[in-house]
Amino acid sequence: MKIGIVGYPGAGKTTIFNALTGLRAETGPGGRTRENMGAIKVPDPRVDLLAEMHRSRKKVYAETLFVDVGAAPEGGAAKAGLSPQVIGAMQGCDALVLVLRAFENPALAQPADPLRDLRDLGADLILADLGPLEKRLGKLSKEPGKPGEKALLERCIPHLESDAPLSTLGLDAAGQALLNGFGLLSTKPVLYLLNQAEEAITAGIPPDLAAAMNTEMNTAVEGRSMMAISAQVEMDIAGMPPGEQPEFLEALGLESSARDRFVQAAYGLLDLVGFLTTGEDESRAWPIRRGTRAVKAAGKVHSDIERGFIRAEVIAYDALIALGGEKQARDAGKLRLEGKEYVVQDGDVINFRFNV
Ligand SMILES: Nc1nc2c(ncn2[C@@H]2O[C@H](COP(=O)(O)OP(=O)(O)OP(=O)(O)O)[C@@H](O)[C@H]2O)c(=O)[nH]1
Ligand SMILES: [Mg+2]
CATH class of the missing domain: 3.10.20.30 (Beta-grasp domain)
Known part of the structure; x- marks a missing residue:
């Protein structure tokens, strides 16, 4: 399972990537063009308990890959749109984490406006999907004989043109299968991650912003959710010896790091269930699609x-x-x-x- 971390320049993607993976990829503009990839184990207390019960020699957790895809050019649909490199990296992902900047970054001209970024990123995903579908429809008009596919594209394109992601089109399994080869982005499950300033972390998502985000992301659609973190704090915690973490968390007024909650939320997006095997050799979690x-x-x-x-x-x-x-x-x-x-x-x- 591969989860892509996506967002505009300076939103905190690489910082989040480091917090999740414990790696130390370069943050700030110097690390911008690089794609970073790292695997993490999905915490699963069931594996721990089974291993204890059966005195297993080994514990194996499910793994998830995270990719920091690099920066999406700023500006939304009216501007440049996503680069082919970023689109390519996102196509290979099973789900997307869209990072919305809610802290002031002195290196950026634009003030923080997470709702603007939410709308613009959504528009960018839609725009990226329109291109290949329109091209395919143009081809199909010249080579008749695939009425099913043509009819499907004639449903998808107006839907995208009305600024709606394909995840809200209600595609059946056959439709999904037909679209599989296009590497569409707006069909993917999305987690909106609000990256907040340190001072704001105990407050959570401000209610008016949460309401606006809810409307915007259409929570009626399965596979979309949101959470708030402060990436900088999470990265600092990840880099600390475990013994020092509780004191640091307490000083900030936090009960625990957001990392595990985040991993669970990202994992939940994929609609996975886990079965378990256990014995003296090993206790292990196996992620499968529901x-x-x-x-x-x-x-x-x-x-x-x-x-x-x-x-x-x-x-x-x-x-x-x-x-x-x-x-x-x-x-x-x-x-x-x-x-x-x-x-x-x-x-x-x-x-x-x-x-x-
Ligand atoms: N105050 C504060 N600064 C943060 C936070 N998250 C990231 N930053 C800082 O913001 C700057 C950009 O963070 P990065 O993680 O490099 O952002 P990015 O999205 O990877 O940026 P690009 O790769 O350039 O697009 C860095 O200087 C970070 O230290 C945060 O939660 N609070
Ligand atoms: Mg970066």
């Missing part, structure tokens, strides 16, 4: 298990923990035998039976 069938989930663990799939022995994580172990769960009738078509649920602890 709706994945047991046989496909088995394939994540090993292609042999998918090929030779017999059944999945499933215990819900909560039941396993509440009852205190696999034997107890089995005795209580909480172990289910599921077939290939079973849709895996978040928190299923699975033992796959297979034969190759």
